[in-house]
Amino acid sequence: MDKSNVEPLFEWVDHTTELIQKHNDEPYLDSLAVTMETLFFNDTAEDMDEILSRNLQNELAKIDLSSYASIDIRKAIQLAILKGMKDSTQQQHLMTPETVALIIGYLADQLLKGKESIRMFDPASGTGNLITTVLEQLGQDVAAFASEVDPTLIQLSVLNANLQKKQIEFFHQDSLRPFLLDPVDLVVADLPVGYYPDDIRANNFELKADSGHSYAHHLFIEQSMNYTKEAGYLILVIPDFLFDSDQSDKLHRYLQEHAHIVGVIRLPESAFKSKTNVKSILILQKKGEHTKTPKQPLLVQMPAFKNANGMADILGQMNAWFKTYENNK
Incomplete structure (x- = not known):
């Protein structure tokens, strides 16, 4: 810096x-x-x-x-x-770490290289750090949208975007309610983890729990998919236990039906306070008429961010993977 x-x-x-x-x-x-x-x-x-x-x-x-x-x-x-x-110690108020936001920006840039203009949406925008970091890295003409329910956080994110002269349209609402938003090419989100308290609202989702509260992080994936164009991409920061939890069978089936898993990038444990907080980045493509699952998904274990040689090596491997992916589309 x-x-x-x-x-x-x-x-x-x-x-x-x-x-x-x-x-x-x-x-x-x-x-x-x-x-x-x-x-x-x-x-x-x-x-x-x-x-x-x-x-x-x-x-x-x-x-x-x-x-x-x-x-x-x-x-x-x-x-x-x-x-x-x-x-403020609430887990959901934590900001997406700078390096993680930069990696998401890099991935977005690689996935959307051929497009002249992009529509992008962050349904859990918090203070706006993730979406403004990604905007900085995309060369295209981007129409950006973001949603946040917390009044303090959305106020900070609107001011944050204004001070950086970034054009973003904000929705101040519960992101699991319907949006007046046309589908987008790209969703980026650091998924809120935990239970969603509104069971009546959760009933509208395929990924609702069979009994008790549904997982907010599952519903956010489905909601993000609802607002993604066919063949569009989703780059999501997910909890490490996403695919091992008690409701994960349903999630597996849902993703198999609606998306291609393009890649999973496991973030270094050193970037998080404890092993239980470790996160990964999940890259999905919404199924469309001409889309197909990559022959070999991008599976990466990120080295410690301070390890410059390790990072350079991994970025080299990722660049090579994206070249192959681009050619096989």
Whole structure:
């Protein structure tokens, strides 16, 4: 990471957020949203307390956002969000790690190489880090859509996209309810893991549980598939136990019927706090008239991200695999 530009911007964002936090006595992430809004409009809100407004005007005088590249803005905000999330311990509020988001961007780029324009959707967008990272890596004209139910997270993601000048249309809703959205070429998502509390809504899904609550991560796969075009791709961050759980037989049958498994990339254990949190990346293609299962799916065990030689070696192997895949389509 280029410290030179990211660090001063993060320090400014963090300092300003703490200022707001102390003044308003509210959580860091809520204060961060105020900081991002102030930075975006380069002004304070009209209804803001006078003392706070004056303090923020003083802070704004010290920063020129136009001198920062969007990648630096994304990274600085990511650091601030990570800091704020240390206080909020809910598992589903964790951000997709930077390296994982970059790998997903690489995979998306490889899979959609021939397309001039793409429609992309993230149904579990959180703070918007994954979708903005992928957008950065796609050269095409991309129409991007994202959905998030949590009000704080969607506020942060909208501001995050605005500050990076990324055009994304956001839906603030439960992502397992119907969308006013035409099918897309690509779904990227870091799947929320756990039970889905709304049994009545879950009844509309093939992957609903036979009894008790259904798994949200299963329903998200089906919902993502519903909004993917035929022959479109899904790149999903999944829990390691996805195919070994008590409801996995149903999932296997569903995927066999509707999708081709293009690949599974197991992420390094060192990237996660404990073995139980380890995740993989699942690449699916929705079945279409002319699609077929790859002769040899892409099966990769990622080395530790710090192992530069190992990473270079794996990327070389993946590039070679994609060449073969492209030729056999």
